[in-house]
Amino acid sequence: MPLELNSSAPGFEDAFKDLLAAKREIQEDVQNSVAAILADVRERGDAAVLEHTARFDRVTLTADTMRVTAAEIDAALASIDPGLLQALELAAERIEDFHRRQKPDALSYTDHAGVRLGARWTSIGAVGLYVPGGTAAYPSSVLMNALPAKVAGVERVTMVVPTPDGKLNPLVLAAAKLAGVTEIYRIGGAQAVGALAYGTATIGAVDKIVGPGNAYVAAAKRQVFGTVGIDMIAGPSEILVVADAANDPAWIAADLLSQAEHDTSAQAILITDDGAFAEAVKRAVDGHLKTLPRAAIAGESWRGHGAIIVVSKLDDAIPLVDRLAPEHLELAVAEPDALAARIRNAGAIFLGRHTPEAIGDYVAGPNHVLPTARSARFSSGLNLLDFMKRTTLVGCDPGALAAIGPAAVALANAEGLGAHALSVSIRLNGAPQ
Amino acid sequence: MPLELNSSAPGFEDAFKDLLAAKREIQEDVQNSVAAILADVRERGDAAVLEHTARFDRVTLTADTMRVTAAEIDAALASIDPGLLQALELAAERIEDFHRRQKPDALSYTDHAGVRLGARWTSIGAVGLYVPGGTAAYPSSVLMNALPAKVAGVERVTMVVPTPDGKLNPLVLAAAKLAGVTEIYRIGGAQAVGALAYGTATIGAVDKIVGPGNAYVAAAKRQVFGTVGIDMIAGPSEILVVADAANDPAWIAADLLSQAEHDTSAQAILITDDGAFAEAVKRAVDGHLKTLPRAAIAGESWRGHGAIIVVSKLDDAIPLVDRLAPEHLELAVAEPDALAARIRNAGAIFLGRHTPEAIGDYVAGPNHVLPTARSARFSSGLNLLDFMKRTTLVGCDPGALAAIGPAAVALANAEGLGAHALSVSIRLNGAPQ
Incomplete structure (x- = not known):
């Protein structure tokens, strides 16, 4: 069964830390x-x-x-x-x-x-x-x-x-x-x-x-x-859905399963401010699992790595999202843009009740190659810059070198790098232009 | 003594390939x-x-x-x-x-x-x-x-x-x-x-x-x-200087030594279209080595890993530069911007006779943490984006989802991912808004 946590319950911090630290992949030594x-x-x-x-x-x-x-x-x-x-x-x-x-x-x-x-x-x-x-x-x-x-x-x-x-x-x-x-x-x-x-x-x-x-x-x-x-070495897929009680539980259940069906190591997490809605989503997941073609994989992922976290209010989800730094984040709430603006770490954000994550896997336009395993804390999804590189350029004339060169000479000498200093000073001391 | 090559001589391609493939670092197994x-x-x-x-x-x-x-x-x-x-x-x-x-x-x-x-x-x-x-x-x-x-x-x-x-x-x-x-x-x-x-x-x-x-x-x-x-794991420093005969050999020699003095594994390479100028630079290097504080290190680097390549005309340098993909590239020529525009691979380019590389190590402004060991073919120097990350955003309303959702359903089904398809189709089929 998926992990069930309540952010107000005693022991939540330790249980959440365990969730963050859980390894889902077995590294084959090849x-x-x-x-x-x-x-x-x-x-x-x-x-x-x-x-x-x-x-x-x-x-x-x-x-x-x-x-x-x-x-x-x-x-x-x-x-x-x-x-x-x-x-x-x-x-x-x-x-x-x-x-x-x-x-x-x-x-x-x-x-x-x-x-x-x-x-x-x-x-x-x-x-x-x-x-x-x-x-x-x-x-x-x-x-x-x-x-x-x-x-x-x-x-x-x-x-x-x-x-x-x-x-x-x-x-x-x-x-x-x-x-x-x-x-x-x-x-x-x-x-x-x-x-x-x-x-x-x-x-x-x-x-x-x-x-x-x-x-x-x-x-x-x-x-x-x-x-x-x-490029990055991608881990198993993840989805984190933040949803209020105004959603159709069957929609949210389908979203959770859309990542769970990738792999038994995938992870689907729901954060909601409504315990009854959480229960309804759980039932809807079980319902979908009766008919989906990849139910065996999705079910194993959901039972082994899935989680439902009930928070007192949606604002309490924000620090949890940033610590989980999910690959995919769905914000199925009334004001998704306002909530998105307060979140730092996520590979891609799907705004509102009518934006299932799967739309981003195929046709939305942004890349579906996204940082997994909490690496959205420090890295980005695949993008144009991954196929380009940057060269910096510096050009001095004698006047410009005279303006900034002496500082370079002072620093080079302080670092004990005499040839660095020489390469600047030799050009400053009246040598031919 | 530094390696001396002439791009018109027989056997140049093999010798240049050896230069490209040479490992300068001993990897300690720790x-x-x-x-x-x-x-x-x-x-x-x-x-x-x-x-x-x-x-x-x-x-x-x-x-x-x-x-x-x-x-x-x-x-x-x-x-x-x-x-x-x-x-x-x-x-x-x-x-x-x-x-x-x-x-x-x-x-x-x-x-x-x-x-x-x-x-x-x-x-x-x-x-x-x-x-x-x-x-x-x-x-x-x-x-x-x-x-x-x-x-x-x-x-x-x-x-x-x-x-x-x-x-x-x-x-x-x-x-x-x-x-x-x-x-x-x-x-x-x-x-x-x-x-x-x-x-x-x-x-x-x-x-x-x-x-x-x-x-x-x-x-x-x-x-x-x-x-x-x-960040990147940096290797020993490198400089490649492309210089014509109008330069002061003593200036260019100082530039070569400014990277050679970093480390006995550092590499300094000169490409020039003038054999006599190459000889003059060699003599100037020997002259500087008599007085520089880090002459022992710089000399060992120059003799062990330095190289001078004489080309028939400066244009012939361009493919060699791109294959070497140097960390630092100095263009000490009459028209440095025109030459720079034709070069693809370099971490940083220093334009003209009055821009010694060392100015970029300290005070020019661009970062001095740059790709080494030919990695300028695919990576960039340290920059602002290394301390930021990018999150993509997608938002659909029912109309937008109706416009692009069916294509996502078709592709998800073709890939055998039923829950992906379901998460879109369940929102398309007249469910509550």
């Missing part, structure tokens, strides 16, 4: 096998990638057949039900539009000392997108990872997707095509991460790798970090 | 001892921090004396030479001014489907700043790490600095005070990182830890990542 695969790919390139693919995915490929052909991609797109294709297109348009509005401004000015200063953003040159195979192959994830890269101006976006037993979800290829990704290799696991990080004769090395994956993929991304950039 | 210290601090709090401090720093503290007092901070500030204090103040003002101009804009609009969309930035709640002790205690680093946090609006900035044998650089305390940091603990190493990440009875836990440190500190930051955010 470090050593991943390190061996990466070293092998680094050394032997394509040959290693092909052998590991044969072993893990039971697929025999050659350097020539690793890449998905344009004809296969087109065929996948053509095979999609037209209604579904329209839905994918609407999602792609809306995601692209939202991310296009995030373009950062360059900075460029000359200050009163005559120093020219600036900062500019450039796109990353090449990005690798990992897409899981099998049941976890979500076309929505392809759009959410590939479109921001395209909008940022990344010139080369390369996708890898394993095809266990040769199976490849046509929706994934269709989403890739809609997002403008046409360089796709049917490989996965640590070997695919290694190919992207180090490059092989067939697959050019990239500068950054993004996208979700299993324990092997996550470990491989951590190990190649430094050689390439990586 | 994983297990760091893990033990962190576990101890997590379990025993202050007591563990104090014991490890006694052992590593040879300083006996209590929970009450761990914190540097306001009187000590004021005394340190009062002890600074007035000229040096003015230099620190100028640096602080300029750094603060540059970072203040980076404040990101919030996004808020309603699209044609009636969906309210937005993104807002909030500061991180609490940040821990690690400052190394002993000779590597640089007041400029305190300013560069603390001021962006303050400008971002971080409410609590907590500094830790080890005091081996009780010694603490007064300049570090003075810089902290100028940056508005007054919560300072005289602890360091993995135990200080653990105290910041997990909190103790005396030291409140933070949300993110930034700042440079030795192998123990770097390993500890990696291990607590997830519990808290961390």
